[in-house]
Amino acid sequence: VSAPEDWTAPGTFEVAPGVYRIPLPMPNDGLRAVNVYALPQGERVVMIDGGWALAQARERLVAALAELGYGLAAVSRFLVTHVHRDHYSQAVAIRREFGTRLSLGGGEEPSVLAGMDDSGPRLSAQFARLREYGAAEVVTRMTAAMEGRQAERYLEPPDDWLRAPVDIPVAGRTLRAIATPGHTQGHLVYRDAAAGLLFAGDHVLPHITPSIGFEPAPGPLPLGDYLESLRLVRALPDTRLLPAHGPVCACVHGGVDELLAHHAARLDAAAGALAHGVSTAYEVAGLLGWTRHNRALADLDPFNQLLAVNETGAHLDLLAAQGKLTRSTADGVLHYTS
Numbered sequence: 001v002s003a004p005e006d007w008t009a010p011g012t013f014e015v016a017p018g019v020y021r022i023p024l025p026m027p028n029d030g031l032r033a034v035n036v037y038a039l040p041q042g043e044r045v046v047m048i049d050g051g052w053a054l055a056q057a058r059e060r061l062v063a064a065l066a067e068l069g070y071g072l073a074a075v076s077r078f079l080v081t082h083v084h085r086d087h088y089s090q091a092v093a094i095r096r097e098f099g100t101r102l103s104l105g106g107g108e109e110p111s112v113l114a115g116m117d118d119s120g121p122r123l124s125a126q127f128a129r130l131r132e133y134g135a136a137e138v139v140t141r142m143t144a145a146m147e148g149r150q151a152e153r154y155l156e157p158p159d160d161w162l163r164a165p166v167d168i169p170v171a172g173r174t175l176r177a178i179a180t181p182g183h184t185q186g187h188l189v190y191r192d193a194a195a196g197l198l199f200a201g202d203h204v205l206p207h208i209t210p211s212i213g214f215e216p217a218p219g220p221l222p223l224g225d226y227l228e229s230l231r232l233v234r235a236l237p238d239t240r241l242l243p244a245h246g247p248v249c250a251c252v253h254g255g256v257d258e259l260l261a262h263h264a265a266r267l268d269a270a271a272g273a274l275a276h277g278v279s280t281a282y283e284v285a286g287l288l289g290w291t292r293h294n295r296a297l298a299d300l301d302p303f304n305q306l307l308a309v310n311e312t313g314a315h316l317d318l319l320a321a322q323g324k325l326t327r328s329t330a331d332g333v334l335h336y337t338s
């Protein structure tokens, strides 16, 4: 089947010899769908990412694998790019039923353990960080938005923590798992150098800027990690991009260049905003435009406000770490000055 105009359209799409893209639905999310990739190997199939554990996503995956002549029981292993629900939760659910081997980057271990600890409220690390960024109001809005919603927890440890770089033989090819911290601390991409393919997860997405450090146990400088991981991938020979969200394209280098330029502009904008008499990440976020439509922070829903403030804080923290501005704390809130 040739590539559809809308990358979220259901089906099984051969994007390279023996590599099938399967878009799966997500619940009311701006990303619209998540691509998982099937690599058949005789009687078995290895999957890269698992999708969001939803009844419709499971039905879609079953139908897509059936087109290739497989059932869920034939899936021998999930190589997951990172701990986020849209990549990991369905793999966990399928493992419960079929005992499928589940692999995740070793750098995700602190987040998996923190996410399994149900002694505190959900998103407690993100909320603590929002308060530091001066955005207690966003915590209030998020708490109200989450009220009454079921807080099912999906995190469980995998069967193996991958210690990248590591080469994984799959269906006659070699996938190299490469650590690309930033989007999450333990994010991995899987690179098939011989076939010229990069299973990029959320590290590089076409025309979308991945969020930075939204995870149960974020690192101290997620944007610094992310930019370093972008440069690492940029230094490898160019390949086709097989992203978790969006169409397949010949655009690893082009996509990385766009993301580096985007963050350079946002770093400048964050530093420039401090000239307007503001000092917290929340206030700076309020002066910047959001999404490609340049929307005001106040017009975003609470979850996207959380991501926006988090991102602004990540930019300001990196500038502070680079000595380009100073950071001080007053009453538990971080203040940045040029």
Ligand SMILES: [Zn+2]
Pocket (backbone or CB within 6 Å): 082, 084, 183, 202
């Ligand atoms: Zn993600």
